[in-house]
Amino acid sequence: MVQALITFSLKNRMLILLLAVLLFAWGIYSVKRNPIDAIPDLSENQVIVFTEWMGRSPQLIEDQITFPLVSNLQGIPKIKNIRGTSMFGMSFVYIVFEDDVDIYWARTRVLERLNYAQRLLPQGITPSLGPDGTGIGHVFWYHLDAPRLNLGEQRALQDWYIKFALQTVPGVAEVASFGGFEKQYQIVIDPIKLQYYKVSLMDVMKRVQSNNNDVGGRKFEMSDMAYVIRGLGYIKNKDDIENIAVAQYNGIPVRIKDLGSVQMGGDLRLGIFDQNGEGEVVGGIVVMRYGENADNVINSVKEKIKELEKGLPEGVTLKASYDRSGLIEAAIETVKGKLIEEIIVVSLVVLVFLFHWRSALSIILQIPLTIAASFILLNAFGMSSNLMSLTGIALAIGVIVDNGIIMSENSYRQLSEWQNSDNPEKFN
Template sequence: MVQKLIEISIRNRYVVLVLAVALFIWGIFAVNKNPVDAIPDLSENQVIVFTEWMGRSPQVLEDQVTFPLVSNLQGIPKVKNIRGSSMFGMSFVYIIFEDNVDIYWARTRVLERLNYAQRLLPQGVTPTIGPDGTGVGHVFWYTLDAPRMDLGEQRALQDWYIKYGLQTVPGVAEIASFGGFEKQYQLVVDPVKLQFYNLSLMDVMNKIKANNNDVGGRKFEMSDMAYIIRGLGYLKNKEDIESIALINYNGIPVRIKDIGSVQMGGDLRLGIFDENGEGEVVGGIVVMRYGENADKVIKLVKEKMKEVEKGLPEGVHFKTAYDRSDLIDAAIDNIKEKLLEEMIVVSLIVILFLFHWRSAISIIIQIPLTVAISFILLNAFGISSNIMSLTGIALAIGVIVDNGIIMAENSYRNLAEWQEVKSKKVKIQK
């Protein structure tokens, strides 16, 4: 079989040459199309359902949130396993699909079931689906260099400006904020005054909710002009909260400031984010979308950060905390160096032992051609260019070179023997 294949290739050398050139061109396009990453994605094909119910114990969340969700999500087709986890104030459900299932088809099926499972959960509890990223999707981390701003102002800038700007980058699934304080209005109530005015905490909460609202009116015409009436009631500062009336006590309105104090503070934190032991910082994590090109996404994020930085307050700049493109570039540079080194070494060895430059060229041509064809196969099987795959290609180059040297040396030996036999026949005839 191999001998016939070699004979056909020798007799149709131009056809073989055209096929080699076509495969090489196809391989170049495959190299540009193949996703580039540093770490192979070996995570499971999963969809995460997250539910928040603050203040509840893990047992309450397990009974009233996690168990109903797991029970109703079990009927989804092509599901391998469903795992539930409950903790203080939060519930996580992991739906593991088969490896050949499209991730967006899986997310659609989960959403359909969640619409049905919503009625089984307590009032006000809404489950949400996590971002369409993977466990290795954290491709870029950044922090804010803002020495003139406190941590609360930095977190507000991150959540309400920077995050929305970077989320528009193609291939980004989520910008996860970290560090700092999430600003909130805090009402410190005096229980003695509540008891004196016969009020409960629910009365106070309901009054604040009812006063933080805009109401619509109607349109009327007067003097050939049309006017739209609406009531403006959204709270804008802590003074507005302090002025909310709770009850009427002996003809005198009792306001929020009469039963407690309102202050601006930060939400409860379970940890801090410290940078190199130099203090707390605020920043974000860029989560790449499933199946995207990590190198391309990072480049687009950096370009977008330059645009977003123009709108930041004076003295505020971005600092890079983690950039996977450095590892990606190092892996690509390594394979390029290996290719060049092996081409040079092979040429010297073949020329030194065979003294035949055409044999050296035939072996050198095999290396880039084989690498180009390997990228065609990587795209066909959905494998990205990462440390594992590129290392495999680099190791395989040695086998390719060995085969080329053995074939060239064997051909050279057979030709020499054939010439020797032919010369003997000529002498006998004479």
């Protein structure tokens, strides 16, 4: 079989060269399409369901949210495992699918089942899906350098301007905010005054919610003009909250400021974002979408940040805290360096031992052709270019070179014996 293949190749040299050129071109195309990352994605094929019910204990979260969700999501096809985690105010359900399941098909199936499971949850609780990223999707971290703004103002700038802009970058699944203070109105109620005015805390909550709303009316026409009537009721400052009437006591309205005080403050924090031990900062984490090219996503995020900095307040800049592109570029440069080293060493070895430049050229051409063909197989099996796969290719270069040198040396020896033999026919 091998002899027949060699004979066919020698008799059809132009055809074999054409096939080699086509294979190399296909390999170059595969190199450009192959996703590039620093580390291989070994995470499970999973969908995360997140539910928030602030202020509730882990046991209550487990009984009323986690258990109903886990028990009703088990009927989804092609599920490998379901894991649930309950903590203070939050529930996480991890639905692990089979490895060959498309992630977006899986997310659609989970959403269909959540429409039914939500009826079993407490009123007003809505579970949501986590971002369509993986365990290694945190490809870029950044923080704000804003010495003139406090942590609350920095967090507001991050949440209402920077985050929304970066989420429009192709390949970005989510931008998670970190650090600082989330501004909120805080109502501090005096329980003694509640008892004195005979008002419950639930009454205060309902009144604040109902008074923070715009209402629509009708329209009327007058003098060929149409006027829209509406009631503006959204809260704009803490004075609006203080003047909300909760109840009446002996015909006198009882307002929020009669029951306590209203102040601006920050939401409860579970951690901080510290920059090299120099102090607390505000920043964000860019999560890459499933199956995207990490290098392209990071470069697109950097370009978007340059555009955003033009609209930031004076003195505010964005700085990278973690950038995986450096590791990716280092891995690529390592493979390129090894490839050049292999070509130089092979050329020297063949020229020194055989003194034949055509033999050296035939071996050197095998290296880029084989590497290009390797990327065709990487795309076929859905594997990315990472440290593991690129290291394997770099190690395989040595095997390719060894085979080429052995075959060239053997062919050279056979031809030499054929030329110096008295009976050349025995070599046919």
